Amino acid sequence: MSTPNNGVLSSGAPSKVTLSLGHLPSKKDIKAPWPRTPTRVDPNNPPWPAYRGYHEYSFAHATMQSRLPTILGKAIEDATRTLNDQSSEEYVVDLLACIERMGELMTDLSGNAKLRPLIDDGEADVALWNKEIAKYFQGKDFMNAPWLFAEAYKYRRLHECFCTSKFWRDYDVFYRQKCDTFSRSSDAVFELSMRFAEPFKLSDNLSPEEKLEAERLMFLELTQVCLWGNSTDLSLLINMTEEQIKALQSTGGDHLAATEKNILGNHLPALWKTVKELRDKTGGRIDFVLDNAGFELYCDCVYADFLLQSGLATQIHFHGKRYPWFVSDVTRKDWEWLLNSMVYGQLFPKATDQELESLRRLGRRWKQYVKEKKWVYEQHPFWCTGYTYWNLHAEAPDLFLHLSRSDLVFFKGDLNHRKLTYDCAAPASTPFDVAIGPMASSAGAPKIVSLRTIKSDVVVGLGAEGDETAEKLDETEPGWKISGKYAVVLLSEGRPGEKVRFA
Ligand code: F6P
Numbered sequence: 244m245s246t247p248n249n250g251v252l253s254s255g256a257p258s259k260v261t262l263s264l265g266h267l268p269s270k271k272d273i274k275a276p277w278p279r280t281p282t283r284v285d286p287n288n289p290p291w292p293a294y295r296g297y298h299e300y301s302f303a304h305a306t307m308q309s310r311l312p313t314i315l316g317k318a319i320e321d322a323t324r325t326l327n328d329q330s331s332e333e334y335v336v337d338l339l340a341c342i343e344r345m346g347e348l349m350t351d352l353s354g355n356a357k358l359r360p361l362i363d364d365g366e367a368d369v370a371l372w373n374k375e376i377a378k379y380f381q382g383k384d385f386m387n388a389p390w391l392f393a394e395a396y397k398y399r400r401l402h403e404c405f406c407t408s409k410f411w412r413d414y415d416v417f418y419r420q421k422c423d424t425f426s427r428s429s430d431a432v433f434e435l436s437m438r439f440a441e442p443f444k445l446s447d448n449l450s451p452e453e454k455l456e457a458e459r460l461m462f463l464e465l466t467q468v469c470l471w472g473n474s475t476d477l478s479l480l481i482n483m484t485e486e487q488i489k490a491l492q493s494t495g496g497d498h499l500a501a502t503e504k505n506i507l508g509n510h511l512p513a514l515w516k517t518v519k520e521l522r523d524k525t526g527g528r529i530d531f532v533l534d535n536a537g538f539e540l541y542c543d544c545v546y547a548d549f550l551l552q553s554g555l556a557t558q559i560h561f562h563g564k565r566y567p568w569f570v571s572d573v574t575r576k577d578w579e580w581l582l583n584s585m586v587y588g589q590l591f592p593k594a595t596d597q598e599l600e601s602l603r604r605l606g607r608r609w610k611q612y613v614k615e616k617k618w619v620y621e622q623h624p625f626w627c628t629g630y631t632y633w634n635l636h637a638e639a640p641d642l643f644l645h646l647s648r649s650d651l652v653f654f655k656g657d658l659n660h661r662k663l664t665y666d667c668a669a670p671a672s673t674p675f676d677v678a679i680g681p682m683a684s685s686a687g688a689p690k691i692v693s694l695r696t697i698k699s700d701v702v703v704g705l706g707a708e709g710d711e712t713a714e715k716l717d718e719t720e721p722g723w724k725i726s727g728k729y730a731v732v733l734l735s736e737g738r739p740g741e742k743v744r745f746a
């Protein structure tokens with residue numbers, strides 16, 4: 244048998260053949276066909292290129308590499324603080340095991356481990372998670388899986404640390420922080436409660452046209468209150484001072500007029516037309532897919548209260564998360580905490596008696612709405628999965644059917660927007676209806692509005708000139724996509740009234 248020697252076989256033939264292609268036509272700059280055709284789209288292959296943690300210098304990278312370990316580190320500190328307050332040995336030992344599991348998660352995250360299936364910890368979403376991992380993410384790690392999935396997976400693994408325990412299944416490592424944002428938002432909280440403590444009433448001296456105009460203006464201002472309430476999410480505000488938070492939360496009229504300029508994709512006029520038509524049809528059901536607890540939830544409730552009082556809606560459904568999610572998202576406990584603290588809490592020692600009374604009245608009215616089922620709080624398991632909303636129709640048909648009965652569904656915040664748009668590099672000029680795919684095109688899709696301050700890479704719905712707008716901002720304000728300074732208010736056409744069909 245002949246032995247290779249210095250890359251040359253004993254016969255004299257080279258071990259590796261390199262052909263010279265100098266006489267063939269030169270390579271063409273072939274553009275990949277974006278968006279992918281729908282049959283080639285799946286969670287690992289979004290319609291436009293996915294953001295992934297290994298893209299250095301991206302926000303995805305900064306999040307996976309630094310922000311998530313920092314958030315997890317603070318979560319461990321929180322659980323340790325709770326541990327030190329315990330007296331029962333059973334409880335201490337059980338919590339210690341949770342903290343050890345968090346340590347293992349930290350090792351996996353910082354060591355960029357492969358994404359393993361979830362342990363069956365009794366949660367309703369285990370099957371959904373493990374199906375997605377098995378079908379699309381086998382062998383993927385935290386950095387090379389799409390950013391959205393990897394980030395969501397981290398929060399699910401964090402929940403697993405507690406969900407496999409005996410006494411700490413419902414423990415929320417972010418609860419202290421969430422409660423804190425509300426108590427640190429006193430100026431903005433009372434600014435709104437002093438105006439809305441009493442049900443609003445338009446002067447009887449106004450003509451019907453003047454009344455409608457007054458309502459329109461109120462609607463536009465409150466939609467903005469609800470929108471900008473999203474700029475203060477805890478995962479990004481870890482290092483902000485109280486003064487900086489106050490500046491972000493300012494709700495004064497002039498401030499709002501000025502901030503409308505920062506709404507880069509602005510469907511506010513169409514939104515007003517939609518809700519007005521709803522009232523003409525005797526009012527309907529409006530849904531809020533909630534984002535953050537504390538101050539943002541408070542703004543959502545002020546807005547929902549106005550929608551009810553003005554007859555623009557007759558019932559509101561609020562959708563929250565089943566467990567701690569992306570630091571600041573609303574769980575049932577946060578929802579109840581807000582309403583009860585408004586009525587019974589002692590959170591604002593410096594407030595005047597009038598201010599405190601205004602908050603109590605508002606809280607009592609909201610609790611009454613809950614009793615009368617005018618406000619309904621829900622928490623479907625699908626909201627805490629790694630799936631985007633392109634998969635909602637297929638993976639959670641019951642939820643899709645439920646939403647299809649709504650007249651208008653508000654999706655609050657950045658993460659919901661990422662999930663609506665598959666969190667991929669779609670051009671900024673992409674129309675919202677195209678970017679949200681089946682959530683606009685499936686039979687029975689409700690009208691959807693995304694109220695989102697821009698805090699991550701995906702940006703769509705900026706109109707025909709959108710690509711130029713985005714390019715200009717890239718040049719002049721490099722951090723514009725993560726600062727929360729800009730926003731979008733985007734409305735889909737929907738296909739309400741069409742019979743919902745499932746494959
Ligand atoms: O970690 C990044 C992120 O997921 C971004 O989408 C956003 O900046 C933040 O966390 C969550 O924002 P929101 O609470 O508005 O969904």
Ligand code: MG
Pocket residue numbers: 476534535569571572656658
């Ligand atoms: Mg959030």
